[in-house]
Amino acid sequence: MSNYAVSIYFQIFALTQLVSFLWLGLINTERAFESLLACIPIAIFLPFAVWLSRFFTDKAFNVLIVVLLIVIEGRLIWRLIA
Numbered sequence: 001m002s003n004y005a006v007s008i009y010f011q012i013f014a015l016t017q018l019v020s021f022l023w024l025g026l027i028n029t030e031r032a033f034e035s036l037l038a039c040i041p042i043a044i045f046l047p048f049a050v051w052l053s054r055f056f057t058d059k060a061f062n063v064l065i066v067v068l069l070i071v072i073e074g075r076l077i078w079r080l081i082a
Helices: 003-024 029-053 058-081
Strands: none
């Protein structure tokens, strides 16, 4: 799986979430502002992540991302049932 495939994977999730939130009326001005604030840490740490990715092979980097996604999903499921 290439870095582009992982990027597309994230974009599909983001687009699906945006469409779902719009459909259900879950986006208001406050949430839109909070979403913009969430871009600040992304802008700060994305260059660091790009620099860090140079020290990993593409395969190792993608495995790391997939493991991170699995951990996040597991945490969400745990919060749902706990």
